[in-house]
Amino acid sequence: MFATALNAATLEELVSAAVAAPSMHNTQPWRFRLRPETHTIEIRAAIERGLRAEDPDGRGLHISVGAAAFNLRLAVAHNGWEPVLRLLPAPHEPQLLASVRLAGRPQSGSAAEPDLYEQIWRRHSSRHPFSGRPLPPLLLAELVDAAQTEGARLRLPDANEAHRLLALTREGEIRTTTDQARREESRRWIRTPADTSYGIPPAALGPQDALGHLPMRDFSALRAPAYPPSLPFERHPQLAVLSTAHDRRADWLRAGIALQHVLLLATRAQVRASMLYQPMEWPDLRWLLRDPRSGPEHVQMLIRLGYGPEGPATPRASATDSLG
Numbered sequence: 001m002f003a004t005a006l007n008a009a010t011l012e013e014l015v016s017a018a019v020a021a022p023s024m025h026n027t028q029p030w031r032f033r034l035r036p037e038t039h040t041i042e043i044r045a046a047i048e049r050g051l052r053a054e055d056p057d058g059r060g061l062h063i064s065v066g067a068a069a070f071n072l073r074l075a076v077a078h079n080g081w082e083p084v085l086r087l088l089p090a091p092h093e094p095q096l097l098a099s100v101r102l103a104g105r106p107q108s109g110s111a112a113e114p115d116l117y118e119q120i121w122r123r124h125s126s127r128h129p130f131s132g133r134p135l136p137p138l139l140l141a142e143l144v145d146a147a148q149t150e151g152a153r154l155r156l157p158d159a160n161e162a163h164r165l166l167a168l169t170r171e172g173e174i175r176t177t178t179d180q181a182r183r184e185e186s187r188r189w190i191r192t193p194a195d196t197s198y199g200i201p202p203a204a205l206g207p208q209d210a211l212g213h214l215p216m217r218d219f220s221a222l223r224a225p226a227y228p229p230s231l232p233f234e235r236h237p238q239l240a241v242l243s244t245a246h247d248r249r250a251d252w253l254r255a256g257i258a259l260q261h262v263l264l265l266a267t268r269a270q271v272r273a274s275m276l277y278q279p280m281e282w283p284d285l286r287w288l289l290r291d292p293r294s295g296p297e298h299v300q301m302l303i304r305l306g307y308g309p310e311g312p313a314t315p316r317a318s319a320t321d322s323l324g
Helices: 008-019 059-078 137-151 159-177 180-188 249-268 283-288
Strands: 030-035 040-045 083-087 096-102 153-155 238-244 270-274 296-306
Touching: 008 030, 008 040, 008 059, 030 059, 040 059, 059 096, 059 238, 059 296, 083 249, 096 249, 137 153, 137 159, 137 249, 137 270, 159 180, 159 283, 238 249, 238 283, 249 270
Parallel strands: none
Antiparallel strands: 030 040, 040 096, 083 096, 153 238, 238 296, 270 296
């Protein structure tokens, strides 16, 4: 019964959902492999698409794979199976980061909310200005609860703390644009969809903040005329700090799972999001993102949330190209 149910079309649907997850510079650093004897889909690191300069430890890569694992878990449940997710299932295979086994009928309350599956296809980062309209407290509480459900923590800084975090983000951006290896690596991932399904098309880069409140990543490092012009962004961005209690590979994967859960809930509420990676790429700045008043934490992602335009979506590789 199981073998006939998991046909090629269903497998393609499951992997297509997984590859819709976000990844730094849209590198899509994952590969999927079906183990038919155990009804398991494995997610492995695509090392060749890692960012050696900006993500030398692979922390960002693990977060991306965690987000893909969350999508895969949702898709498996949507298709009528119980998803059994394992992180780092084979210590002797360091590139095998996660697996999802397709088990029996899902138990009540065993998976995330079913309607989140539909949000997979709608979610993408928006690098455009937001309106500054406050997010409803009930939604913010729901996002915090979602992160906690996945073994992470989502902190919502006040205005003063957000100002401090944005100053660290600005410092990270300055360092990256003045570091030749990182600058060149960022530029290499600006690609046209006609050439590749990876990377960020110039149309999706988004503008810079004309008022200087929000330090957006400058992929070109020099604002050439072909890139979007500067525009005024929201004066008081709504930030969310995603963190974990520890800082091991499994924690990075859990952070990615929590990140995607939060992003899909936000998408369902018509809230846009973008990730501020810049301070995460420098160990000293990442350490300073911590709020000592909140107790021990390892910050894994800085998220900007708000109401605004969707912005252009980045391309994705096909399920066929992602299997192997």
